Amino acid sequence: MSQPTPSFYNLAWRWHFYAGLFVAPFMILLALTGIIYLFKPQLDPLLYDHLINVSPGHHRLSADQQLQRVQTTYPQSHVSQYLPALNPQRSGQFVIHNAGRELNVFINPYSGEILGEQDARLNLQAVARALHGELMIGTLGDRLVELAAGWGVVLVISGLYLWWPRGQSAAGVLWPRVSRRGRVLWRDLHAVTGFWGAALLLFMLISGMTWTGFWGKQYADLWNQFPAAMWNNVPQSDLQARNLNTATRQTVPWAMENTPMPLSGAHAEHSGHTAHASGPAAPRVTLQQVVDTANRRNVEPGYSITLPTTAEGVLTVAVFADDPRNDATLHVDQYTGEVLADVRWQHYSNVARATEMGVMLHEGKLFGSLNQIAILLVCLMILLSSISGLVIWWKRRPQGRLGVPPLRHALPTWKTGVAIMLFLAILFPLVGASLLAVWAVDRLLLIIRSKQQHERCS
Structure with a gap:
């Protein structure tokens, strides 16, 4: 008599359960915060109309005049960044550090009136971005989000295996049976x-x-490489451009994150090529001169200028454009005004270009409102799939127990499944380590349950 063909359905279901129980809360949070950040271009002018929108005037104050107004209003503050007005109807913005707080200060570029301030880390978009990227708990949150994303891949692969039609009709496979109720629906x-x-x-x-x-x-260190000649004649610090990005604020494009920060030449030869300053920054180049440099080099509006914090630091002009082909990152010597580096789309590697395009699609920025609507639908699908999965689990779970799907019989090694798990473990090391840990715990639970059943039978 031939042995029945072993079914790995329950094993896949078991791993899908583990992945879903861990991933679902993260997916719900990421989808909700993603929707908020997705509609930042529409939400900001509505929520902060009094800070963002201005009536165009005939004469615009220079960047230095605007800076002086801000420094007069906040005499004890340190200005870290300037964002020129995006268009004639928008205000200028300065990021300052004042009494332990980071503030966005908005200024009318025509009259010089300070329109108001906003907590740079606790406004709606900053909170949504910080939750989306690191749960507002720093490195631990970043690793948890990475784990959730990696386990999300496990969830999708195991879900497709469970979904795969096994002789049933298309109803419930390609479209839901809306006439049904309860757990089936x-x-x-x-x-x-x-x-x-x-x-x-x-x-x-x-x-x-x-x-x-x-x-x-x-991933960036492996694939995002620039020609070495671009940096040959530029004194380099031991900091990377990723230090300009924070959980709440994006300054330089992804493709620039692992590039070295240059040093301003007047002090570089005395610094031993370190990024640690012997004194505070004291730029001789004015803010308006940097604006003029950006305009001469056709940097797209929407850029920011990050001011140096050390005597060896540089001024950085950067635009993380909706269309990555308009990305620009310029590092300017704070003493001479020389452009030490000017990196654009054409300097990116093919992988960096594909990644930047993917990021812009992810954020719904590449094709305007069509891209926004498409990503909104994806977020809604994620919400529906996550919430329905939790409802299914809640309805079927045994009272007082987690309800892990049981293995109905001993199974031989599932070579395809093992190969997939090994591939995911190599591709995503954090996920691989957690897969191994969950597998060990799962095996332990199976052994304990098997012993308990054996004792009851004896």
């Missing part, structure tokens, strides 16, 4: 939404992971 909503959104979810997970602190940094 929730199951259909979960499976069908997950299937149609699988490729999009994988794109969102992987494109988002390029920003993570562990996997994203390794």
Whole structure:
């Protein structure tokens, strides 16, 4: 008598359960915060109309005049960044550090009136971005988000295996059976939404992971390379441009994160090529001169100018453009005004270009409102799939127990499954370590349960 063909359905279901229980809360949070950040261009003018929108005038104050007004209003502050007005209807913005707080200060570029201030870390968009990237708890949050994204890949792959048609009709597979009620309807909503959104979810997970602190940094170091000649004649510090980016504020494009920060030449030869200053920054180049440099070099409006904090630091002009082909990053010597580096789209590697395009698609910026609507639909699909999965679990869980799907019989080694897990472990090391840990705990639980059953039978 032939042995029945072993079914790995329950094993896949078991791993899908573990992945889903961990990932679902993160997916809900990421989808909600992503929607908020997605509509930043529309929300900011509505929420902060009094800070952002101005009536165009005939004469605009220079950047230095605007800076002087801000320094007069906040005499004890330190200015770290200047964002020129995006267009004639918008205000200028300075980022300052005042009494332990980081503030966005808005100024009318025509009258010089200080329009108001905003907590740079606690406004709606900053909070949404910080939650989305690191749960507002720093490195630990970044690693948790990376783990959730990696386990999301496990979730999608195992979900597709579970969804794969096994002789049943298309109803409940390609479209939900809306006439059904209860758990069956929730199951259909979960499976069908997950299937149609699988490729999009994988794109969102992987494109988002390029920003993570562990996997994203390794990915950038591996693939994001620039010609060495670009930096041959530039004194370099031991800092990278990624230091200009924070959880709440994006300054330089992803492609620039692992590039070295240059040193201002007047002090570089005495500094031993270190990034630690012997004194505070005292730029001889004016802010307006840097603005003029950016305009002469056709940097797209929407750029920021980051001021140096040390005697060896540089002024950095950067625009993280909606269309990455307009990206620009310029490092300017604070004493001479010389442009030490000017990096554009044409300098990016092919992988960096593809990654930047992916990031802009992820953020809904590349094709205007069409891209926004598409990403909104993806976020809504993620919400529906996550919530329906939790509802299914809640409805089927045994009272007082987690309800891990049981293995109905002993299985031989599932070579395809093992190969997939090994591939994911190599591709995403943090996920690989956690997979190993969960597998060990799962095996331990199976052994304990098997012994308990054996004792009851004896």
